[in-house]
Amino acid sequence: MNIEKNTEKQRLNFWEKIYLPEIARGLGMTFVEMFKPKVTRQYPEEVWNPTGSYRGRPVLVLEEDGERCVACGLCSRVCPALAIEVAAGETEKTKERYPIKFEINMLRCIYCGFCEEVCPEEAIVMSKDYDLVFEKQEDAILDKDQLLIPMAQLQDRLEFLRQYRR
């Protein structure tokens, strides 16, 4: 089918059809753009501080009397990337259960935040850490010691969850 209405021929006037004036206009535009202020952030020197809504590395919340996690295994079950491994143990405390082993493989994690969403204890939350660098594959599997972060440092995220989580 031949297009007859609103073709290039009808839309463009003579000066637009010979390209050159329009090209000159385009070049003028980019030339002006060259002197506008730059928006680049010089990363390693100027660090970006994310807000509470940012989903960085998932971490475990550490309270005064130990971790919140009760080793229910829901996060491990829901994780689409199969990144979490939990092994449960029993204690004498009121909570009765705690994770003997809690590992997140950061090479698998896709930062979806499902683990945080599903956790009944609000024990695993997404932190603001985004500069994750590992030199070996084994280093990328974070164990419990590396995952536990004092609650005081996670206030922004917990506040965010309080406001927006349903």
Next chain:
Amino acid sequence: MEQWLVQSLVLGLKMFLIVNGLLIAAAYLVYFERKISAWIQNRIGPNRVGPLGLFQSFADVFKLYLKEDIIPTLANKGFHAIAPVISIGIAIAVYAVIPFGEYFYLGGEKVYLSIAPHINVGLLFILGMSSVGVYGLTLAGWSSNNKYSLLGGLRSSAQMISYELSMGLSLIGVLMISGSLDLMQIVQSQTGGQWNIFFQPLGFIIFLVSAFAETNRTPFDLPEAEPELVGGYHTEYSGMKFGLFFLAEYVNMVTACAMMVLLFFGGWDVPFLYETLGLEQGSVLRALVQFGVVVGKMIPFLFLFIQTRWSLPRFRYDQLMSLGWKVMLPLALANIAVTGIIMMIFQ
């Protein structure tokens, strides 16, 4: 010392300077390409390697040297290896006839600022060489044994052949006015502000557009159109072989700018400059100023080449061909006819 020994020493030195100067110029063009593209997009651009990032291109070249050189198993090894050499070799060979100034006397020896001065087919040599350059790209595309490379190579050959015609024809007007194929004489015929751009504005525009097409720069960079062809003719190249294609593209860009300056903008001619500075014919200082003037005039064109790449989208292939054959070629022919008639009237 013997005459021939001195001459060959001077010649060797000139060749050394030209080749190295060109490669360094190409490296810095890459740097400025990245800087200007960054500025246009409100970014900063390379600024880590050395002050203001000035050594960035050298780091890049060094990286290319260290990279693994991968040759596809089914590639035609000989042609695959020789294609980049053809590309860069021919890009540089053109500089045998391009003058950057007149001459100076050094200890009674007349030294020209070009390797082969007063060669009477200079312009033809440049046009001929740039058509041989297409072999580099086509061979690269064909020998890689990859359909995208092949498409890129074929596109480049079709495009170059089409635009070579209008490029050559757009220069005939200049030849008619100066009556010589020798670049030195073409420049000398423009002395005193009688630059060819004033007599051949249409010829210049045709030459400019064809030069963009010949050097495979946007908006005519179809041989390496990334979204369609992966990388175009150099898809299967890595390491310094890829680097050679890259450098050849920039050297070709410098050639195109040098031709524009020499053929249309009076080369080293600036009205009254040399008289006011009191530089006499044949002094070293005058030659240096001439070199500076030629390079200085080239810079705006190089900037135009780079800025255009970051401003305009790519042509579609049928648009490219119809522009080349239906617009550029008739215009170039008309330009020759009009120039001839006007010259007849005013003689």
